[in-house]
Amino acid sequence: MKSPYVLDRRAFLSVVAGAVALGVTACAGDDEPDVALASAPLAESVPKGTKLVIGDKEHQKAIEFSGLADSFTFEVEFANLSGGPQTLEAFRAKALDIGAVADIPPIHSHWTGIPTKIVASRFRQDPLNHAIYRLGVAPGVAVGALADIRGKKVAYSPGQAQGALVLRVLHKAGLSKDDVELVELPSTGDVYVTALASRQVEVAPIGGVQVKRYETKYGTDGATTIAHGLRDDPGHLYAPVTVLADPGKAAAIREYVGVWARAWRWREAHPDEWIERYYVKDQGLTTEDGRWLVDNAGVAEIPASWTDAIARHQETIDLLAKETGNKPLKAEDLYDRRYESVAADALSTGGTQ
Structure with a gap:
């Protein structure tokens, strides 16, 4: 399979803006998946013709460099955007299926009327000494x-x-x-x-x-x-509930999460290649800067259980709700636990290439 097509950020956001202008954010049409399906068991295989549009521009490179991009059984299109505001804008326009963010955008999406669910989580080992x-x-x-x-x-x-x-x-x-x-x-x-x-x-x-x-x-x-002395290490993949209600996309997301996890281990097992190909050649940093970033990041922790993460997320939600005047949320509702062990399971079957 050819390397995934990358949609330029400027062109992508233009598409998003156009979609919003045409009223894509209006009520779901007849072809909109029933959101109740978002809790249905995941299909065993990905239906033919399934496609995911993913906003994870840094990790996309690890997936490509490692050769893992060739393993997908569905079409993947990477959108050149990142961060909460851009991702939420794209979700609102129904132009993106998965985004890569920290722990606040999944909260903010609910408060702004775009219900989402987290489908993968990673943290940093020894997070206080490897703060972001x-x-x-x-x-x-x-x-x-x-x-x-x-x-x-x-x-x-x-x-x-x-x-x-x-x-x-x-x-x-x-x-x-x-x-x-x-x-x-x-x-x-x-x-x-x-x-x-x-x-x-x-x-x-x-x-x-x-x-x-x-x-x-x-x-x-x-x-x-x-130093601030607080944990600031959560990293998540999240998707709109309407995307997760589509059985084909939901199954494809499970496959993507497994590849996502294995690509993290590839990065850690090949630091020199990652520094040279991504930080130096792609991002224009010096080798010294790239080495500093790799060393500061440490090792990714990809847990098989989200219980502790959900408890920490709840503390953040409670503080934000108090300080911003938004309605309190249950952190449990931000996670799609059908995917809870998917990433860890992928690593247990041989995650480093």
Whole structure:
């Protein structure tokens, strides 16, 4: 099977916008699957002609580099988009079947009228020492501990993992939103780093290679970062309930989740190839930056049971509901437990290539 076709992000979002303009978000038509089918047993095989559109642009490369893309029994189209807002927009337009996000977008989707379910979850082993984010502190601003955030301008992105992390940090520090000045900014790209460097904000959660680059570029000006001491490691695949109600797509998602898990183990077993082919050649980073990202990520934990994850997710939901005024949700309702052991089972049958 040929490598999956990748739909350019700009073209994809244009399609999404057009679909929304045409009223795709209106009530389901006669051909819409009955959402009650979303709890039906998964089919044993994927029907011929089934197709999934998937937004997981980084892990797509691991699936391709590992050769696992050739194993699909259905058509896969990867959309070049990522993150909660883009994924939710695509779900709303019925232009995407699966998205890869952290723990906040599945909550936000329910609060904005697009019910979704998580179908795969991964975490980081030793998550406090392999945190995704650190709190960036603007040059010349004195913040050495979480309590020092009081009175500061803090970057905040509602509906995204970084926004929830800010609320959790405030809670841990014994502070409320009234004790800081929240500045709403999108957390995409280098927005937070630029805002810190220009003192538009004084504190912002920054992640990935941005941490290293921020410290290197602005450290001589007095910029710093501090650890937040909280788990920030959830990573999920999630899909709209209407997609999961389609028996063919539901079966294809099970197959995809198995490949997704094996591709994580491939990344860990081939770090040098992953760094060179993805971080250096595809993303334009240096080998040093790629090595830092691999080392900081550690090993992916893909559990066979979601019980502990659901309990942690409930704590996050309860805090967000209190702080945002949204209706409380049951974390259990955010997970499709038909898929609970699928990823772990795929690894137990030989997940590293």
